[in-house]
Amino acid sequence: MSFRTALSGINAATTDLSVTSNNIANVSTAGFKEGRAEFGDLYAASIFGTSRNTAGSGVRVTGITQQFTQGPIEFTNRNLDVAVSGGGFFTLNNNGATVYSRAGNFQVDRDGFVVNPTGARLQIFPPTDQTGNNFETGRLQDLQLTTTDSAPSASTEVVVGSNLPANGTVPAASPFDPNDTNTFNHSTSITLYDSLGVAHVQTLYYVKTANPNEWQLHNYIDGTAVGTAQTLQYDAQGALTTPATGFVTLPAYTPTTGAAAINLTLDLRSSTQYGERFAINDLRQDGYTTGRLIGIEFSQEGVVFARYTNGVAAPLGQVALTTFPNQQGLQNLGDNLWSETFDSGGPRRGAAGTSDFGLVTSGALEGSNVELTEQLVNMIVAQRNFQANAQMIQTTDQIQQTIINLR
Template identity: 90%
Template sequence: MSFRTALSGINAATTDLAVTSNNIANVSTTGFKAARAEFGDLYAASIFGTSRNTAGSGVRVTGITQQFTQGSVEFTNRNLDLAISGGGFFTLDNNGATVYSRAGNFQLDRDGFVVNPTGARLQIFPPTDGSGRNFETGRLVPLQLVTTDSAPAASTQVIVGSNLPANATVPVAAPFDPNDTNTFNHSTSITLYDSLGVAHVQTLYYVKTPNANEWELYNYIDGTAVGGPITLQYDAQGALVTPATGFATLPAYTPTTGAAPITLTLDLRNSTQYGERFAINDLRQDGYTTGRLIGIEVSQQGVIFARYTNGVADPLGQIALSIFPNQQGLQNLGDNVWSETFDSGGPRRGPAGTSDFGLVQSGALESSNVELTEQLVNMIVAQRNFQANAQMIQTTDRITQTIINLR
């Protein structure tokens, strides 16, 4: 019996050494979770139960459990490197099988899909609109980066925040002529875009009228007048009173590029008449030309944006994180991925930063949670356990030999 008991101890110590060795070997593996060997004692039982005077029968391995504590987050400045700070796993599609991982060292395959080093595709919630806030959390799709250009958008509104000098005088020449600077007081220009993404120049000319606190605003696109002058009137405190709403809609301008007519609304609500100097405090429009992909950005909530040269950021989706009732029950498949089992329970999926899901850090990786000093101490303890059990076998052998030699 002593031989078997000591042998079980040797086997347990060997398993402990194997687990410790695997932890040390993966000390630099991205997203690796350290394992721990767990043991239980053995007692022989009869139909009458275990006697209080019965010696134990040794030890057995009751399980090797993963320790899902947070690893340190190390920054890499590579956008496709992702780390989860908190709970959750990345959800991956491995040739039709759903697997899970904490390792976020992703890359692109030849088809533009974002994959891990073994080719499993990162799963996301697809967007329902272009706002970057609404996603279809009941459906998973693989994340794919498209290389096509971003479509243009025609300008529809121009925000003009101007300040006109209160002491301005009527121009020395009349009538208004955009080619004669003596017929207007001030001017400014902005670039517009038509539906094909072609740029056009809109120029605004300010002309002081003989009436107090009154101006005329002329609009030209590519040198062509668009509509007549817009009357701007201000009160004694310099605030705009005409147009009453602060908005002025221009007639449609048809470009020569074959694009759809450009219909603009001027937002003049921030136009004032103060002081002695002309100033443009705000001049913006809402159109843009075509753009090519220059990179991606990932928010802490896991929203992936494609950035284009025209300043557009299109949401591609939101990273789908998964949490299990019993993550200790997950099956380790190697290559830093786990699979669902009966013991783990089914996954609960959601976006980062909600409920008990962690946040996503772009340009960073979660390192192994192996504490090297602790593992070296475990190695020494397991080695001592092995030696002690081996010594027990040697001692038992001597006792047995002594009994055999009795006459």
């Protein structure tokens, strides 16, 4: 009986060493969770229960559990490296099977899908609009990077924050001619875009009139006058009084590119008449041309944005995180993947930063939660246990040999 008891101890120590060895081997594996061997004692039982005077029958392995504590966040500055700081697993589609992972070392396959190293596709909640705030959380979708250009958007508003000199004088020549600098005081230009994304140059010309605090604003697009001159009137403190709302709606301009007519509104609310110098403090418009994809990024809430060369950031979806009532019940599939089991309970999905889900960190990976020093100590302890049980077998053998040698 002592042989079997000691042998169970050797087997338990061997299992403990195997678990420790696996932990040490994966000390640099992204998203790896430390394993722990757990044991239970053995007692021979009869129909009347275990006798108080019965020696134990050894030890058995009751389970090898994983410790789902947070691993260190290691920054890599690679956009497709993503870490979860807090609760939740990445949700992946592995050839139709839903699996889960804490390793966020993703890449793009030849079809544009964002996948892990084994080819499992990252799952997202698809967007319901382009604001980046609303997502369809009841449906999962593969995250795929589009290879098409970002569509252009025609300019509709131009913000002009100009300061006109209070001591401005009437131009030396008249009438106004955009090709004669003697017929206007100042000018400024900005690039506009039509519905096809083609650039057009808008030029604004300022002409001082003979009336105090009054100017004429001429608007040209690609050298063609758009509407008549607009009167700008300022009060004694230099604030704009005409137009009263600060907005000027220009007539439609139809470009020669075949695009739709450009309908512009000038926002002049920040226009002033101060001092002695002309200045443009703000000049911007809301249109943009087509753009090529230059990369993606993840917000802390897991929203995936595609960034284009035209400055547009389009939401592609929100990373779907999953948690379980009993994480210890998950089945380890290898390759940093887990699957749902009956013991784990049903999955509960949500977005980063909500409920008990953690936040997403872009350009970083969650490292292994294995503490190497602790594992080395565990290895020494398991080795001692193995040696002690082996010594028990040797001692039992000597005792039996002594009995056999009795005459």
